[in-house]
Amino acid sequence: MATDALNSRKAAAVAALAVAGISLTSIPAAAHTGAGIRRPASPGADVRVAAAPGVPELPDGLSARSWMVSDADTGDILAAKAPHRRLPPASTLKTLFAVTALPKFPAGSVREVSAEDLEGVGDGSSLVGVEEGERYRVADLWRGVFLRSGNDAVHVLASMNGGWDATAQEMQKTARKLGARDTTVKSPDGYDTPGQLSSAYDLTVFARAGLANPDFAQYCATASARFPTRDGVTQIVNTNRMLAGSHGLTPYPGIIGVKNGYTTHAGNTLIAAARRDGRTLLVTVMNPRSGEYNAVYKEAGSLLDWGFESVGKARPIDALRTVRSAPEGRTAIAPESRAVRRPLATGTRGTTGTITTVTAKADRGTSKNSATALWSGGVGALALALAGTLAWRRHGRRRGGPPEGDA
Template identity: 60%
Template sequence: MAIRYLPRSSSVRTAALATVALVLLPAPVAAAATAEPAPPKPVPAYSSTLLDRPGTQARPGAGAPALPADVSALSWLVADARTGEVLAAHNAHRQLPPASTLKSLFALTALPHLDATARHTVSQSELSGVGDGSSLVGIEAGRSYRVSDLWRGVFLSSGNDAVHVLAKLNGGWQQTVQQMRAKARALGARDTHVVSPDGYDAAGQVSSAYDLAVFGRAGLADPEFARYCATAVARFPNGNWSYPIKNTNRLLTGADGVARYPGLVGIKNGYTSHAGHTLISAAQRGNRTLVVSVMNPQEGGGYAVYEEARSLLDWGFKAAGRVQPVGSLLSQSEQSRTAQGLAPAALSPEPDDSDWTAILLVGAGSAVVLVGTVLMIRRRTARVRRPSGRE
C-alpha cells in the first residue's frame, strides 16, 4: 500500500482554525474578531542576551530556592512549557552532539507528512544505512509494519532502523535532513545542524540545550508526538506475533535503579560515545508544565543525566513564580502572538490505559475558546524487554 501524505501547511492550518473559531465564538466576540486588531502588548521583560553568555544564568527573586549543586552537565536549561519562559540555564547555546534527542526534531519534521494507519513493507535497502552499534527496535526486511508501529519504535526503543524506514517514506534521507534543518530554523533553533536524522554521531552534527528544549516544547504541542513520547510500554509486531518494548527514558518508566519522576510526560533521551548522555524531559504539576534539557553530565555515571534532570525539575517547580525569566524559547512570531494573547495552552498528560484527547485552546482577551478536538487514541501496556544498543 502506498503511503498517504498529509500536507499540513501553516497557511491552511491557520485558515482552518480561524474559520472554526469564528463559528464557535459567541456573536459579539465573532464580530470583534473582524474588527481592527488591537496594538500588540509588550513582550515579557527579560534580556534574551543573558542566554548568549557562557556559564549559569538565573535571576532569583525573594524566596527563590538555590540552584541544585549536583548538576555537572556541560549544558542545561529549565523552561516553562506553556509560556516558553526560561527559568535558568547553563551554557544554553553551547553546540554539542545531541545523540538520539535529535529524534525529537525528526519526529516534529516527519510526523505531519505520514499517515499513521498506513502499512509499509520494509526493503533491505532501507536498513542498509543503519550505523554500527545503533539502538534497534528489530525491524526485518520483507515484513509489513504500520507507520504507527514504526513511530513507537522511534520513541520507545530509539530505533535507528525505524528512523531509516520512516525517513525513506518521508522522501529520503537527504530530503529529511534538509527538512529538519528548515524546521529547526522555523522554530528559532539556530544552534542545530543536522547531518544524520537518527542522531548517530556524524561530523558537524550539533545542537544545544536551548534548541533541545525548543524541540521538546514544540513536541508537547503536537498531539501525535505527545502521545508517542508519553508511552511507557507497547508491543512491536513480528509477523504473526509481537514482543514488548519499553521506553528507554528511565524517568518515565522507573527502570535500572532510576526512580520514575512523578508527573513526567516524557520526551526523549539519547546516548553515543561522542555525545555522552543527553535528555529532554517534561513534567507537569498542577497547571504548570516544565521542560528540561540536559547534555553530557561529567560526573555520576551513565544514569546521572536522569538524576540531574530530576534535580532541575524539582528546582523549577519550586522556583516558578520566584525567579525572573532569563530568556524565552519562543520564536519572534510566537512572541508576537503571545503579546496578543494567542498562545496555545500546554498539553496535559493522561494516565496509562486511558482515552487520550488533545485540545487546542486559543485565548481572545479574557475569553478562552475551544477550537477543536484533535485526536483520541487508546494506549496499551505490557510487560517488557528492551533490545540492546545505543539510545
C-alpha cells in the same frame, strides 16, 4: 546652512544617545554584575538564574556541560547553563525528526519494508527490530522511534519522507522555522556524524513544539508497548529511565516524556517534561561529566524539582523564541506583536493545558560575557544612530559515563 548643519549634528547626537540607552538597557541581566542575579560557583560561571524571594538555590552536583529549565506553557526560561553551547545531541535529535515528519503519515497506514529502507543504519545503532519484507503500521514505527530509539524505524520513516538526505534537509529547515539556530542536521536519527550539533535551547524548542502535537505527546509518554515481529509481538520498554522507572529509578512524579539519547561522542543527553499543578516544565541536560550512574536522569530530576519550586517566583532570565502551529503540522515564527495560544497535549491520559507564546526576543548570547554584550550593543547603537540621522536628514529634505539510554 550653518544652522541646518548644527541641527543635524544635534539630531545625530540625540539619536545616538537614545539608541545607545535602549541597546544598553536591552542587554540581558546576566550581562551585568549588579545585585539580583545569583551565579552559583559550584555549577559553573556560565550559569544564569535570577534571584527572587522564595526561590531556592540551584541543586548541588550539576555536572552537565549544558542544561536549561523552562516553562513549556509560557516559554519562560527559569535557569540555564550555556544554553546555546553547540554539542552533539545523540537521539534527542529524534524530537526534531518527529516534529518534521510525524504529521505527514496517518498512524494506521502500512509500510512494507524494503532492503533500501534499511540501508545505511549505523554500526552499533539502537534498533527496535524492523525487518525487511515485513509490514508495519506507521504507529508501530513511531513507537519504535520513541520507545526504543530505533534507528531502523527512523530509516524506514525517512524513506517514506523522500529519503535520508531530503529528510535531513527538511529537518534543518524546520529547525530554522522554529527559531533554532544552533542546530546542524547531518543524520536524522542522531547518530554520531561529523558536524552534527544542537543545543539545550534548541532541543527544548523541538520538544515544546512536539508536545503541541497530541500524537507526539502520546508516543513520548508511552512507557511500554507491543511491537510486531515475524513470530507475533514483543513487549518494548521505553529507554527513558525517568519515564519507565528502570535501572534503579522510579518514574519521576508527573513525567510526560520526552526523549533520551546516548552516543560515544555525545555522552548522555535528555529532554524531560513533567506536569504538576497545572504547570508543564521542560528540562534539557547535555553530557553530565560526574560519571555517576544515572547522572543524566538524576540531574534532570533535581532541576525539575527546582523548577517546580521556583515557577511563579523566579524572574525569567529569557524566553523561548515565539512559535506557533502552521499548516499541515509545520511550525513558524509567530509575529512578535501578537501572543498566540495553542493546545499543549500532555500524554496518554488526554489532559491538556496551553502553550502561550511570548513576545520576548530570545537571548542568543547567554554564554557571552558582559564586555562582548556591551560591545555588540554599542555597534548596534551606532548603526541605528547613523540610520536615524540619515532618515532625519532625508525627512528634512522632504520637508525641506556508561550508556544511560541508546546509541
